[in-house]
Amino acid sequence: MMIKGLWRVWLVAVATLVLSGLCQAQESGSGEAGWYNIESLNVGLEGDTENKSLRTPREAMRHFMHLTETGDFAGAAHILNLGDLSPADQREHGAALAQQLAEVFRRGKSINISRLSARPDAVIEDISGKDPRAGKARRDIELASLEAGKDAYDIRLGRYQVGDDEPVWLITPESVASISTLYDRYGPSRFETYIPETLKRNVGFLRLWEWIAIPLVVLAIALIGKVVHALMTMLTRLLPSGSPSIFMVQIRSPVALIVMALVMQTLIDFVVSFSAVVATTLRVTLTIVMAWGIGVIALRMIDTFMLHMTRRMAGEIDDSKPRDERKLLTTLYALRRVIILIMVILVTIYVLGQVRLFETLGLSILASASVLAVLVGIAGQAVLSNILSSFQLSLAKPLRIGDLVMFEGQWCYVESIFYTYILLRVWNERRLIVPVTYFASKPFENLSAKSTMEYRSLDLVLHLNADVACLREKFLEFAHEEENVIEHHKLLCSVTAQTAAAQTITFFLMTVDPLSGWSAEVSIREKLMTFIRDNHPDWWPRQVVVLSEQDIARGETVAQRS
Template identity: 45%
Template sequence: MRALLRISSRLLAVLVIAFAAEGALAQDETAEGTWYEIDAAALESGEGETQVQRRTPREAVRSFLELTEAGQLNAAARYLNLSDLTPERRAERGPELARQLALVIERQLWIDWAGLSARPDAMIETGASNNPLVGKPRRDIGLKMVEVDGQAYEIRLGRYKAEGADAIWLFTPQTVQNIPKLFEAFGPGRFERYIPERLNAPVAGLRLWEWLILPVMLGALFGFGWIVSRTVGAAAKRVERPVIRQALERVRVPLGLVAVAVAAQFMLELGVSFSGPATTLLRPFLLIVMVAGIGITALKVVDAVLDRITLGVIGEIDDTRSLDERELYTSIYAIRRVIVLLMVGIAVIVVLSRLNLFDSLGMSLLASAGVLTVLLGIAGQAVLGNIMASLQIALAKPIRIGDSILFEGNWAYVESIFYTFLRLRTWDERRIIVPVKYFVSQPFENWSVKDARILKTITIFLDHRADMEILREVFFDIAREDEGVIEHDQLFTAVTAHGEAGQEMSFYAMSPDPSTGWETAMRLREKLLKHIRENHPDWWPQDRVELDRQPRKEAGEN
């Protein structure tokens, strides 16, 4: 038995050694594909005794920035792959290109040092299991994608190896070729030459003058936006056409936001170039403000046009309107919701494309699709459920704008149908706000689903002596004279209940709509009660006492 165990352990050890050797061999076989071949002469560009550190991406970027900040541009030039330049041009152009690239990085990049690989092979060690880059060496890394004059330019690192030397990380030849163009677009502005040198001292990631000018610039921009908003509001009061006036009143604030974003972009293009952290936050913020302002402005204009169409074609919405008119108004609201969804989708696409986030977010979104689905399902369940229920109402139309409904004991009109809630207007001018998802899950009465007519019931409780034949004739005469009663052939009366205390008499009359029917029922009831009060007061309900008919025994009788 012991011999068998020894043999098994030796076989296991042999297998482990064999698998390890096979893995090492496979690694050696694939290692050649993790770098770019380069001429050894290109690695010696630039002069200087300073030792360069280029083994990992993080080390290369950090050392490059430290050298340029210290003014050692010859040493910094050795971090650029200048293989596309002649040897004479390398020594001449290298230091200047290093200086320009350092300024571009300072003003455009907010470097995530923790996310910048510290491995020589730049392998991603952890991440989503379905990320194809996890566990694989990389030979190039993108640091920043920027856009200049509609063209995309990237600052990128590559891993290079010359024969007989170790692999190192350098800025790629494409990046070097793009440096003059990037420096012209993002280098120091024309007004920075007038800033005193002591204000260029770095403070908490920004230069001192940036901390001073940013609050002033933001205050001036928002003041300019306020002036634009007030000007648009004042112009709206002088316009005679209702559509234009209403549109201008609604777009005051979004136009102010657009003006702020445009003015800020103009100031940045005019000659002010901020550092990387400020640029990373400021430019996306201004882009989002501009896109949101334009989108809201367009939406407000569409709202104003739709409102004028509604008021001009339909007028005030209630259940007195025809079915076609109420369906048209509901369809207008549905069109508005579709327009909002389209605008939001277009705005998101524009922002992502302008910020070049599709490339960086695309893989992450695909890799984390399951996680996003779970998060959206949990966090956005209520909102998404209400939006889907709103679209369901818009398509199926179980209710329409202006329908008269009875919901949880409240008689109300459907005043508005929004994405996540409905607004109901009760007969006494109260407003009931109901989440759409809750509304469609509860039973309700739609008194206008086919037409607005409604059969109203007036109930009166009277004594047994009340004569229905007399009251029937009186009710018919009163109802035929009332303007709120239609279809006189539908008039009807009946004793609907009977008890010890009296009898319940019901009177039925048809009205053109619920609101008219309510008022008509009140008038008919008052006239019936007046007739009974003046002609038959003995018909009012009376209390009856039942007396004991058994004779009482006389006192003292046994």
């Protein structure tokens, strides 16, 4: 009995496997057919269309566009699968649905017919083998994906066969059901009902009224931007001077552009509906303008905050301020560059997401990514190297904002460290703009690296009979009178060189910073020279000439003759 039971179980398992294989074979066979089998097609429509014009997706859409452009919407209705409608509704609404779909294509999404498959089975031919769908027959393909409200709707072509007839490509019933919704979103606006029919004829890729309306709309938007800019200027004059007024001046143009973009977007959405080419171009442009404007306003806000912090903490940027304040200021400028980089990345991601660049270009971008990376790397090598050097200087801090540096023989204060260049204020109030990589590759002397104090010296060349002790006493007196001379115990006066006719006396003094030290040096030199001129003019160096007896006799002879 147990053996018989096992045999029965085995037979049931074999039968199950066989039936499963047959079902899978049938499903596989239906999938390999590459079309949907239907019992009837658009029985409520009058007339008919030739199946040979619907054999491939490209032929079907070309035929649909031709019929709608010539005004034969009743014929174009045969290219819609109206299977979800009753025969009476097909006859009543078929032509209207075809006309509405043509308007959606013209205004919402321009279809590139040449990119559609020219094969009946719509097989993707991919020689590289990277597309996993390559070599497989398709029963439906996507023509467009459009948004209406918060929902997205796909318009697709499907391949259908009635009985033994040749399969044809038609707009799917699911896409037909969404035509009315998409038409409400992308169809002609109420404004267009007032446009004469003579202006609605096509001229090139636009209609005649669009060629007239676009320049007028652009001019009106420009006038609105100018008015906004003028109002912002008037508002700036009402604000108190300082950071608020500076901020308002800097954001006048971005705010005007944002208002212009919003007005244009409102016109496109609610007043006038342009063709797909114009609408898509305008939407991409407006998205970029608004993203750029918001980013610039945020950046100007950061710059105003930086200016306020600079004026409050450091005042005029120089090395007379505490080291911690200058270090904090340098860190803030480095943080500014990080924020700018993050903002650029976020704005770029936002713009790409809004314009759906990756959906439209897709494989083309991926295929050319390596080429673009190489081109960008070569073209932007200098810029990238400057940016990296800028971050290196900000993080390592070999110099800070406000440091006094000796660069290529010039005294300069570091005013700003930007992405690609460093702004240096020369001692004579000129500005020196140096690329970051050039500055980082050259040796420079940071006179404020550890301390702003500097030990300076001045030389006086005097006669050998000059009294060094007297000069030392006057030097100490003059040095004590200078407020920028510090550490008086380091004051020193010594003879540092001597020749047959003169001696060099050097005076050493410690000053609070290099620039003040230079001022103290020239002041003390002037006072010492005045003292010598007024009290000991014999201390000035003079040339000693030794005359021979012949020179003396010759001189006496010349004197007697004269």
